[in-house]
Amino acid sequence: xxDILRKEIRLSASPLAFLFIAFGLMFLIPGYxxxxxxxxxxxxxxxxxxxxxxxxxxxxxxxxxxAKRDVVRGKYLFVCGVEACALVLMLLAVLVRMTVLxxxxxxxxxxxxxxxxxxxxxxxxxxxxxxxxxxxxFFKTAYxxxxxxxxxxxxxxxxxxxxxxxxxxxxxxxVNAFGTDHIGLQLLLLAAGAAxxxxxxxxxxxxxxxxxxxxxx
Amino acid sequence: xxxxxxRNLVKKYxxxxxxxxxxxxEAGRITGFIGRNGAGKTTTxxxxxxxxHPDSGEVxxxxxxxxxxxxxxxxxxxxxxxxVGWYPRKKIRDLVGIVRRFYDTWDxxxxxxxxxxxxxxxxxxxxxxxEGMKVKVNLLLALSHRAEVLILDEPTSGLDPFSxxxxxxxxxxxxxxxxxxxxxxxxISDIEKCADDIVYISKGRIAAAMPREAFAxxxxxxxxxxxETMLRLERGEQHx
Numbered sequence: 001x002x003d004i005l006r007k008e009i010r011l012s013a014s015p016l017a018f019l020f021i022a023f024g025l026m027f028l029i030p031g032y033x034x035x036x037x038x039x040x041x042x043x044x045x046x047x048x049x050x051x052x053x054x055x056x057x058x059x060x061x062x063x064x065x066x067a068k069r070d071v072v073r074g075k076y077l078f079v080c081g082v083e084a085c086a087l088v089l090m091l092l093a094v095l096v097r098m099t100v101l102x103x104x105x106x107x108x109x110x111x112x113x114x115x116x117x118x119x120x121x122x123x124x125x126x127x128x129x130x131x132x133x134x135x136x137x138f139f140k141t142a143y144x145x146x147x148x149x150x151x152x153x154x155x156x157x158x159x160x161x162x163x164x165x166x167x168x169x170x171x172x173x174x175v176n177a178f179g180t181d182h183i184g185l186q187l188l189l190l191a192a193g194a195a196x197x198x199x200x201x202x203x204x205x206x207x208x209x210x211x212x213x214x215x216x217x
Numbered sequence: 218x219x220x221x222x223x224r225n226l227v228k229k230y231x232x233x234x235x236x237x238x239x240x241x242x243e244a245g246r247i248t249g250f251i252g253r254n255g256a257g258k259t260t261t262x263x264x265x266x267x268x269x270h271p272d273s274g275e276v277x278x279x280x281x282x283x284x285x286x287x288x289x290x291x292x293x294x295x296x297x298x299x300x301v302g303w304y305p306r307k308k309i310r311d312l313v314g315i316v317r318r319f320y321d322t323w324d325x326x327x328x329x330x331x332x333x334x335x336x337x338x339x340x341x342x343x344x345x346x347x348e349g350m351k352v353k354v355n356l357l358l359a360l361s362h363r364a365e366v367l368i369l370d371e372p373t374s375g376l377d378p379f380s381x382x383x384x385x386x387x388x389x390x391x392x393x394x395x396x397x398x399x400x401x402x403x404x405i406s407d408i409e410k411c412a413d414d415i416v417y418i419s420k421g422r423i424a425a426a427m428p429r430e431a432f433a434x435x436x437x438x439x440x441x442x443x444x445e446t447m448l449r450l451e452r453g454e455q456h457x
Binding site for chain 2: 003007008010011054055056057059060062063064066068070173178213214215216217
């Protein structure tokens with residue numbers, strides 16, 4: 001499995017997939033819809049899939065001495081690895097904003113959502129949607145990806161919009177908590193995001209393995 | 218001894234059907250897989266490598282069904298897919314650096330030997346190579362891990378006559394070492410030069426699968442070359 005992941009990183013991946021991980025640090029930008037950073041990370045991944053398609057990557061991978069299921073697993077490991085790196089940057093940004101910068105006026109006066117554990121959970125949900133809609137959609141044919149990506153964009157930005165609007169609804173202000181306020185709720189929302197990510201990725205992976213076994217390359 | 222056994226492979230496309238293809242690849246023999254463009258050679262080979270999902274039929278390699286043993290079987294097979302180029306802007310060195318890790322049997326000496334024989338520069342990327350040189354890169358990967366059977370789709374297409382001759386000599390040398398070589402081609406003289414067995418496919422059906430001498434005895438007229446026989450058969454004329 002290490003070999004197929006190494007192949008993904010060294011041969012299949014576009015440099016943009018790695019560069020766009022840095023968008024995770026957009027969680028530090030005040031007055032900006034920070035969840036767009038999760039979308040930008042997936043934009044780098046989309047570019048990487050296009051790059052790989054031009055290089056006949058899928059057929060090359062299927063010809064290696066691995067089961068077809070391992071080709072799918074390699075792609076999912078690579079994507080989840082990039083998402084995990086971006087989440088680490090987001091987490092660092094969230095921790096900074098929850099601690100040393102929790103009272104910074106520039107963040108307190110922010111009309112948009114705060115970078116807290118709920119935001120991190122929502123980023124996980126967006127990554128889960130990418131894995132479900134885009135990755136799962138890609139493995140239906142192993143070459144068509146436009147429709148799946150557009151569908152994902154719509155879902156991702158609806159999620160961003162809903163998350164941004166949530167704390168303006170009366171009674172839901174605690175989702176936008178600062179520092180360690182409402183920490184129980186915040187941890188719960190983060191756990192819910194992580195659970196959604198795991199579930200969506202698991203469902204997508206199983207479907208992708210099934211579809212990839214059936215399609216002709 | 219059969220190293221690969223293909224039984225009743227069926228693959229239906231809207232305008233083409235691979236119709237119940239069956240044949241065997243024997244150890245220590247060179248099998249030429251011949252047929253005109255569109256006859257079903259690549260579909261058959263892709264089915265043998267699990268790149269195409271057949272509607273029915275089985276492929277056994279080394280006595281094991283391909284389904285469920287793909288990883289173990291692929292390690293013992295070398296394959297090459299003609300002029301298809303991989304990762305056009307990656308250096309051959311980088312490509313090989315990744316591929317070799319998948320094979321416990323990677324033979325660095327053989328790799329260096331074929332690299333020199335094919336006159337390939339490791340620091341070049343496929344985009345800098347001619348179609349013939351791309352074929353050689355694919356062959357280089359197929360030949361460098363002590364494969365017990367080579368499955369090669371159009372390995373001589375795009376090669377100059379000298380390189381073709383060298384490649385056919387390599388096939389002969391490998392056969393003498395006990396390796397089974399199965400290669401598709403529409404260049405009949407390649408078959409005449411080195412094939413022990415012939416699998417002839419026409420319009421999606423295996424028309425013949427037998428030793429070359431038996432093929433000549435069954436299909437060729439007196440004094441007729443293999444090429445003349447094949448042309449006559451493809452024109453639909455009666456065999457001898």
